[in-house]
Amino acid sequence: DIQMTQSPSYLSASVGDRVTITCQASQDISNYLHWYQQKPGKAPKFLIYDASNLESGVPSRFSGSGSGTDFTFTISSLQPEDFATYYCQHYDNSLLTFGGGTKVEIK
């Protein structure tokens, strides 16, 4: 089974900061990697698909990159509404795996 290792699990940042989250796969997954945002008490929201493609309506300050085993999710300028938990996700061979999540909190 493919494991997804997401880091950091927690980060503290200020409004306007550039924030980067990484997700590492235990084997090559090409670009089949998606990113989600979840706010407390809410269902996750899909942000980025296939590593780097922004879902329609998602602000351009969000971006993703990477392929193979190493992926990056970036918020270019953190806004108050971006404080949330972010997850990476991959599906392969009848198994869907989420990363452990990164909680982004206000410094």
Added chain:
Amino acid sequence: QLVQSGAEVKKPGASVKVSCKASGYTFTVFYMHWVRQAPGQGLEWMGIINPSGGSTSYAQKFQGRVTMTRDTSTSTVYMELNSLRSEDTAVYYCARGGVGANRPLSLWGQGTLVTVSS
């Protein structure tokens, strides 16, 4: 949209069946996943159902304890979890995938809280 059934309180050893009614798209075209989240924890995938033919695939952790079904006449998918224990207390989500099973989960239900307590 995806609309899930209401909160449930169950005793250990009981079963729970959560429903997820889809609307606004062709039900049989898109895979449906079930994901759960225990209090304060991350997202945990439970399994996937193909609403077209009804085929399923479950996470190994839930094999033998979970059953996912669908009713095409009402565009509803169901997730039944048996032999409940306290560790199954969680919010359960249905989430629509894509035409392919590896597509992202682009539409989510509102979640159903299942509490297992004696």
